Every structure is written in C-alpha cells, then in structure tokens.
Amino acid sequence: MKAHRSIRRRLFFQLAGVAALLSLAFFLVVRELAEQAAEASQDDILAASATSIADSLNSETDGITLDLPYSALSMLGTINEDRVFYRVAANDKTLTGYDDLPSPRNSPQLGTPVYTTYSYRGEVVRAVSVVRSIGPATDITEIVVTVAQTRSGFVAITQRITATATGIGLGFFLLATALSLLASNSALAPIARIADSVARRGPKELRAVVAETPTEIVPLVVALNSFMARLRASLLQTEDFIAEAAHRVRTPLATVRAQAEVTYRKLNKPEHKKAIREMIGAIDESSRSAGQMLDHAMVTFRADSLTRVDVDLNSLMAEVCDRLRPTADLKDITIRQFPAEAPVLIKGDRILIQAALQNILDNAIKYSFDDGEIAVKIEADTQIRLSVSDLGRGFGDIDLEQLTTRFVRGANVEGIVGSGLGLTIADEVATAHDGRLEIIQNPEGVGACVSIIFPRI
Amino acid sequence: MRFHYFPTHLILVCAVWAGAASGFEIEDRQIFTADQERAVLKIISTADLDVFTPIVQAFQRENPGLSVDYTVVGTSDLMQAIYEEGEVFDLAISSAMDLQTKLANDGFAQTYFSPASAKLPEWAIWRDQLFGFTQEAAVLIVSESFFEESVIPSNRDELIATLRANPARFQGRIGTYDIRRSGFGYLIATQDSRNSEAYWRLMEVMGRLDAQLYCCSSDMIEDVASGRLALAYNVLGSYAASQLEATAGFRIVEMSDFTNVMLRTALIPVGAENVEEAQGMIDFLITLNERPELVGASGLPAIEPSTFQANTALRPIRFGPGLLVFLDQLKRRNFLRSWESSLVQE
Numbered sequence: 001m002k003a004h005r006s007i008r009r010r011l012f013f014q015l016a017g018v019a020a021l022l023s024l025a026f027f028l029v030v031r032e033l034a035e036q037a038a039e040a041s042q043d044d045i046l047a048a049s050a051t052s053i054a055d056s057l058n059s060e061t062d063g064i065t066l067d068l069p070y071s072a073l074s075m076l077g078t079i080n081e082d083r084v085f086y087r088v089a090a091n092d093k094t095l096t097g098y099d100d101l102p103s104p105r106n107s108p109q110l111g112t113p114v115y116t117t118y119s120y121r122g123e124v125v126r127a128v129s130v131v132r133s134i135g136p137a138t139d140i141t142e143i144v145v146t147v148a149q150t151r152s153g154f155v156a157i158t159q160r161i162t163a164t165a166t167g168i169g170l171g172f173f174l175l176a177t178a179l180s181l182l183a184s185n186s187a188l189a190p191i192a193r194i195a196d197s198v199a200r201r202g203p204k205e206l207r208a209v210v211a212e213t214p215t216e217i218v219p220l221v222v223a224l225n226s227f228m229a230r231l232r233a234s235l236l237q238t239e240d241f242i243a244e245a246a247h248r249v250r251t252p253l254a255t256v257r258a259q260a261e262v263t264y265r266k267l268n269k270p271e272h273k274k275a276i277r278e279m280i281g282a283i284d285e286s287s288r289s290a291g292q293m294l295d296h297a298m299v300t301f302r303a304d305s306l307t308r309v310d311v312d313l314n315s316l317m318a319e320v321c322d323r324l325r326p327t328a329d330l331k332d333i334t335i336r337q338f339p340a341e342a343p344v345l346i347k348g349d350r351i352l353i354q355a356a357l358q359n360i361l362d363n364a365i366k367y368s369f370d371d372g373e374i375a376v377k378i379e380a381d382t383q384i385r386l387s388v389s390d391l392g393r394g395f396g397d398i399d400l401e402q403l404t405t406r407f408v409r410g411a412n413v414e415g416i417v418g419s420g421l422g423l424t425i426a427d428e429v430a431t432a433h434d435g436r437l438e439i440i441q442n443p444e445g446v447g448a449c450v451s452i453i454f455p456r457i
Numbered sequence: 458m459r460f461h462y463f464p465t466h467l468i469l470v471c472a473v474w475a476g477a478a479s480g481f482e483i484e485d486r487q488i489f490t491a492d493q494e495r496a497v498l499k500i501i502s503t504a505d506l507d508v509f510t511p512i513v514q515a516f517q518r519e520n521p522g523l524s525v526d527y528t529v530v531g532t533s534d535l536m537q538a539i540y541e542e543g544e545v546f547d548l549a550i551s552s553a554m555d556l557q558t559k560l561a562n563d564g565f566a567q568t569y570f571s572p573a574s575a576k577l578p579e580w581a582i583w584r585d586q587l588f589g590f591t592q593e594a595a596v597l598i599v600s601e602s603f604f605e606e607s608v609i610p611s612n613r614d615e616l617i618a619t620l621r622a623n624p625a626r627f628q629g630r631i632g633t634y635d636i637r638r639s640g641f642g643y644l645i646a647t648q649d650s651r652n653s654e655a656y657w658r659l660m661e662v663m664g665r666l667d668a669q670l671y672c673c674s675s676d677m678i679e680d681v682a683s684g685r686l687a688l689a690y691n692v693l694g695s696y697a698a699s700q701l702e703a704t705a706g707f708r709i710v711e712m713s714d715f716t717n718v719m720l721r722t723a724l725i726p727v728g729a730e731n732v733e734e735a736q737g738m739i740d741f742l743i744t745l746n747e748r749p750e751l752v753g754a755s756g757l758p759a760i761e762p763s764t765f766q767a768n769t770a771l772r773p774i775r776f777g778p779g780l781l782v783f784l785d786q787l788k789r790r791n792f793l794r795s796w797e798s799s800l801v802q803e
Contacts, residue, residue, distance in 0.1 A: 065787065065791070066785075066787045066788070067787075067788065067791055068782050068785045068787065068788045069782070070651055070779055070782045070783075071779075072782070073777075073778040073779050073781055073782050074775075074777055074778060074779025074782070076777075076778050077775075077776075077777025077778045077779060078777075081583055081584045081776075081777075083561075083562045083563070083564070083584075083778075084562060084778035084781065085562075095787065096785050096786050096787040096788075097785070121563065121564045122564060123564070
C-alpha cells in the first residue's frame with residue numbers, strides 16, 4: 001500500500017479555497033459598492049451646486065447676470081476639503097469662473113446633468129455640467145454651468161471602506177480556514193477512531209469491528225469484518241484439521257506400539273530386538289508430537305476464551321512432576337521440587353498451565369543427559385516465577401526469542417527427535433495469562449532455564 | 458556633545474523700496490541678516506514691518522544662521538505676485554482669507570503636516586495648506602468725546618437707531634473701509650452681508666450720513682482717537698487694541714449680534730525654495746499662543762478656541778470654497794455696485 005494524498009488535507013484545502021473565493025468576492029463587491037456610493041454622493045452634491053448656480057442666472061436688460069449663491073460653493077466644502085472649480089459659459093464663451101475648465105464633450109440636455117472625470121490643474125477632478133436656457137423667446141441662450149471638484153475626499157472614503165472590507169475579508173478568510181481545519185478533523189475523526197481500534201488489536205484478535213461507523217465507511221468496515229471472519233474461520237479450520245490429524249494418528253500409533261511390544265518380547269535375536277526397540281522409540285516420539293499438536297490446538301482454543309479460576313501452583317507443580325517422573329526415571333534423572341513456602345494462587349486455566357509446565361519439563365528431561373538433575377522452582381515476590389532448569393546441553397547459539405516460534409528448535413538438537421512445539425505452547429499460555437516466557441542459559445553454567453512469569457495480581 | 462550658543466546679531470541692513478522689475482507694488486522690505494548665514498527665508502506678507510519684526514527676530518534666535526527677507530505688500534499685490542507673476546517666496550502671509558483660499562484652491566500652495574498643525578482647531582486649517590495663526594475681530598470703535606458710557610451701541614440695530622436719531626451730529630463723522638481698495642474691508646463686508654440683512658440698512662444709513670472711506674484701519678483709529686470721527690465701523694480689532702495702549706480717547710466695541718473674526722494665514726507657495734525653513738516658520742507661527750511675550754510685542758492675537766466659547770457672538774470666518782464666491786468677477790461686480798449705490802450717494 002502506498003499512502004497517497006491525505007483526505008484531510010484535500011478537504012481542508014478545498015474548504016479554505018472556497019473561503020478565499022468568498023472573501024475575495026466579498027471584498028470586490030464591497031469595494032465596488034463603496035466606490036459607487038461615494039461617487040454617487042459626490043455627484044449629487046456637485047449636481048446640487050451646479051443647479052443652484054444655474055437657478056441664479058437672470059436675464060436682464062444689459063444681458064445675462066449671475067448672482068453666484070454663497071451656498072453653491074460652500075456646500076462643496078462641508079464634507080471634505082477638496083479643491084473646487086466652476087465655469088459658467090454661454091456658447092462656449094466664459095461668463096465667469098475658471099476660463100480653462102473644459103466643457104463636457106457631449107453637451108448636456110436640459111434637466112440631465114452630464115458627469116465626467118478628467119485631469120485638471122494636475123489633479124483628477126469629477127465634473128458635472130448642467131444646461132439652462134435663458135433669455136426672451138426670440139433670443140434664447142444656452143448657458144452651461146460646470147462645477148468640478150477634486151477627488152481626495154472620495155479617495156479617502158473608498159480607501160477607508162476598502163481597508164475595512166480588506167480587514168473583514170481577511171478576518172472571514174482566517175476564521176473560515178480555522179473552521180475548515182476543525183471541520184476536516186472532525187469529519188475524519190470516526191475514521192481515525194476505527195483505524196486506531198483496529199491497530200490496537202492483538203495479533204490474534206479477529207473479532208468483527210463493532211465501533212460506531214459513519215455511513216460512508218460502512219462498506220469498508222463490512223468488507224474488513226467479512227475478511228476477518230473468513231480468516232478466523234480458516235485459522236480455526238486449520239487448527240481443527242491439525243488436531244483431528246494428530247488424534248487420528250495417535251490412536252493407530254498406540255496400537256502399533258502395543259503390537260511392537262508384543263513382538264519385542266517374542267523375539268530372541270538381539271539385532272531384531274534392537275530394531276524393534278528403535279521402532280518403539282520412534283513410535284513414542286511420533287505419539288508425543290501428536291500429543292503436542294493436540295495440546296497446541298487446545299491452547300489456541302482455550303486461550304481464545306480464557307477461564308480464570310484460582311490455581312494453586314504448588315500442587316500443580318507436584319502433580320506435573322509426578323506425572324513425568326516415570327519418563328525421568330528411564331534416564332535416571334532426578335527432579336527436584338522447590339515449591340514456594342506459602343501457597344501461591346493465580347487466576348487462570350489450570351489445564352493450560354499444566355500443559356505449559358508439562359511441555360517445559362518434558363523438554364528438560366528430553367535434553368538432559370542421563371543421571372542428570374532438573375530443578376523445578378516457584379518464586380513469588382513482585383511477580384510469580386515458575387522455572388525449570390536443567391544441566392543439559394542448552395540451546396546452542398540461537399536467538400532465544402525465536403524458540404517460541406512454532407517448529408523452531410535449538411541449534412544443537414542433533415540426534416533428538418522433537419517437534420519444536422513445546423516452548424510455543426508454553427509461550428502462548430504465558431501470554432494468555434498476561435505473563436511471559438523467559439528462556440535463558442542456566443545461570444549455574446550448563447543447561448537451560450525456562451521460566452513462566454505471571455504478574456502478581 | 459558640546460552646546461554652544463551664539464547669540465544672533467541681527468543686522469538691520471536697510472529698507473529696500475520696490476524695484477521697477479516687479480509688477481506688484483512693494484510697500485516695505487527688510488532683510489534680517491544673520492551671522493554666518495546658511496539660508497535665507499523669503500517671506501511675502503501683508504503684515505506691517507513693526508508688527509512682524511519681533512516675531513522674525515524670535516524665530517531667528519531659535520534658528521541661528523537664518524536670514525529673513527521680509528517683503529510687505531497689499532493683499533491683492535500678494536495675490537498678483539504669486540498667482541500671476543510666479544514670484545519666488547518661501548512663505549506667504551496674508552490677512553485676506555479669501556485670496557489665500559483661492560491660492561490654495563487653485564494649486565499654488567504646498568501641503569504640510571506637523572504635530573503642531575495637528576493641534577490647530579479644524580476651523581483654523583484648510584487642506585493642510587492654509588494655516589491660521591491669529592484671530593482678529595472686526596470691531597466698532599467709538600470716540601469717547603462723542604459717546605457717553607450708557608449710550609454706546611452694542612449691536613447693529615442699536616447703531617442704526619443711534620445714527621438715525623442724530624443725523625446732524627454724525628454727518629461726515631463716521632468712517633469705514635473703502636472695500637474697493639481694501640481686501641480686508643471687502644472680506645469683512647461680504648461676510649457681514651452673508652450674516653445679516655442689517656448690514657445693507659447700515660450701509661444705507663452710513664451713505665446718507667456721508668461716511669468717510671478709508672484704506673486702512675490705522676488711519677480710522679487715528680481719526681476716531683483724535684475726535685475727527687465719531688465712530689468707525691469694521692476696524693481691525695488687533696490694531697485698535699495695540700493703538701489704544703498708545704493713544705486714549707476711543708473705545709473698542711465687539712458687536713453683540715455677531716462679530717466676524719478674520720484669521721491671518723500662512724501658506725507655503727509651490728515655488729518655495731527653502732521649504733524646510735518655511736515649515737519651521739509655520740510651526741512657529743501656529744504655536745504663537747505658547748509665546749505670550751511675542752503676542753504682546755506684535756499685537757497679534759494668537760489662535761485661542763476658548764475665546765469663542767466665552768463670547769458666542771464671535772464667529773471665525775470659515776475656510777472653504779465658499780470664500781471663492783465673492784471673488785467671482787460677476788459676483789464682485791454686483792456686490793460693489795450694491796455697496797456703491799448704498800454708501801456712495803452722490
């Protein structure tokens with residue numbers, strides 16, 4: 001699998017992108033509206049000024065007179081300190097005002113002011129022109145009144161509004177971005193939760209995922225669950241198969257062994273006896289392996305749903321030692337028991353712990369030399385240690401961690417028949433009881449020391 | 458660092474009279490030369506030399522090495538020098554607010570902003586180009602030999618009534634500005650006409666009483682003080698106040714209906730060569746209220762907003778494009794025609 005493009009990042013960038021677009025749109029609209037409003041208000045006051053000048057035009061006997069109203073120009077100074085220019089012209093001949101103030105390109109119609117923006121005396125001005133007809137019907141003169149004003153007030157207003165709009169837009173964008181981050185995190189939180197709960201499972205936990213699942217990833221979880229169910233079924237089937245196979249092999253083997261014993265007694269020739277003896281040994285070993293496979297299948301099954309009852313380790317140890325004494329006696333091996341002084345109780349599955357200790361002890365006997373000695377010891381302090389040490393050949397140069405893997409055996413097992421399952425069983429039992437298996441070379445010098453360590457409850 | 462103070466020795470060179478080269482008429486000119494001159498500040502001003510000398514000298518004490526070339530002109534000559542002839546000056550100081558407004562409006566003034574200008578009340582500054590630094594009321598002065606305390610008129614209606622009641626007594630004995638010749642007189646007259654209809658009635662009455670027309674406040678004050686005139690209307694209050702210290706015999710009346718207050722203004726023309734010193738001078742002028750000794754020496758009342766709270770009849774003339782209205786050729790012609798028909802009754 002290759003991690004490719006985070007959903008969270010994609011979600012975040014898309015949301016932030018939308019926020020940026022909206023902020024920009026907001027900014028542009030506000031600025032446009034502000035400019036329009038500011039321009040409209042300047043236009044209105046210019047038009048009022050020009051109109052009041054036009055209204056004060058009079059036709060008298062000695063020609064056209066103008067009594068420029070004070071308010072016509074002073075009103076322009078009320079909202080800002082912009083420069084003001086004006087011109088009153090008849091047939092493009094200046095009656096009064098600024099001679100060089102340009103006339104509008106399109107001559108205004110009666111009642112409709114014409115607005116223009118141009119540069120005058122080194123500054124951009126907004127100008128309005130209105131027209132008024134004056135004079136006797138026979139001699140009508142069209143008078144054009146133009147009033148112009150620089151735009152620094154207009155610019156100041158639009159700059160102020162633009163600055164505000166920028167601030168609001170930017171603030172909106174930042175807020176929206178922060179919220180996008182929160183939103184994408186919260187949208188993806190259920191996925192993270194499920195991923196976490198799957199990741200936290202032990203290596204053998206194959207139960208279905210039952211956590212609350214968002215609709216969108218239900219198919220994924222359903223597929224995962226069905227996959228795990230199949231895997232679990234397949235594993236169980238394999239274990240069943242092995243157990244079944246071992247069981248089926250063990251019964252005929254017992255028959256064959258009995259027959260071999262009978263035959264052994266009937267035979268006289270030492271070389272024949274020897275052959276049968278070896279045969280019986282091989283049968284024993286096969287039967288032992290089959291037993292271990294059964295044990296292993298049982299451990300796998302029982303560990304899955306562990307029963308926890310009080311188990312007295314001292315009595316369990318004595319029991320297991322008694323059970324294996326005949327095997328030890330065959331090789332003249334002494335088993336020394338060192339039970340704890342007080343009874344040691346742990347919560348667990350007696351059968352499993354028995355199986356574990358039996359396998360460890362069995363191993364010790366198997367790998368001990370004749371006339372050897374095996375110590376089985378229980379120590380209880382902060383934790384409970386159940387150890388078996390022998391003076392045998394040890395494990396040789398192998399990574400001790402690997403020994404608990406199924407079918408892996410020590411590096412010096414030549415000549416000894418074995419399945420490699422014994423320590424695996426012990427390890428699984430220890431793990432099922434929240435403990436661990438410790439395998440070390442015997443600190444006394446030769447041999448091995450295998451301990452199951454249970455936590456003290 | 459070492460502080461060393463050189464007292465500036467001001468050398469009064471001479472008064473240079475108007476050269477024939479310029480079209481505008483120079484009334485007076487003086488160069489205040491500094492020791493170790495490093496710069497020259499050229500000022501064109503309508504304020505008389507004796508009024509401004511203490512201010513110039515105080516400024517020079519604060520700016521060692523600065524010479525000041527001070528030229529006195531009339532208000533319209535100042536306008537002509539800068540607007541039409543493009544003469545180079547670093548600072549233009551005028552009592553004609555309307556003409557200064559036109560200079561700024563038509564783009565002949567530089568923008569300047571400083572912490573000192575930020576403290577000016579908004580009615581004393583326009584476009585950061587025009588800086589008001591004095592507030593001078595247009596007042597009525599009355600001769601003490603003509604009026605007893607109790608009958609001194611305190612507003613325009615009372616003044617009209619007084620004049621109407623005693624035509625023989627006041628015939629030829631009242632004075633006011635000839636607004637055709639005086640920019641200040643024109644400004645105050647136009648503002649009067651805006652503020653009250655009583656102005657035209659007063660002009661009618663004064664015209665019938667054969668009012669004497671003057672070019673300048675000082676002449677009117679002199680004639681009232683000497684008793685040749687019974688009263689003079691719209692006299693520059695600051696001049697009257699300083700002259701009252703020297704000559705007794707008249708009283709200053711601030712009209713209680715309204716009294717126009719003119720601001721003397723400074724601006725830096727666009728063609729100024731020594732802008733930095735001119736800006737320094739503007740800061741110096743607009744903080745005149747922090748130097749009471751200079752206010753006393755020059756007789757120029759500094760900007761003081763509290764005056765207007767104390768006397769609500771005082772109205773500062775507002776800056777703005779409105780001041781351009783009476784400068785309009787047609788408007789001016791109409792106004793002078795009305796004024797002449799009221800006052801100059803042949």
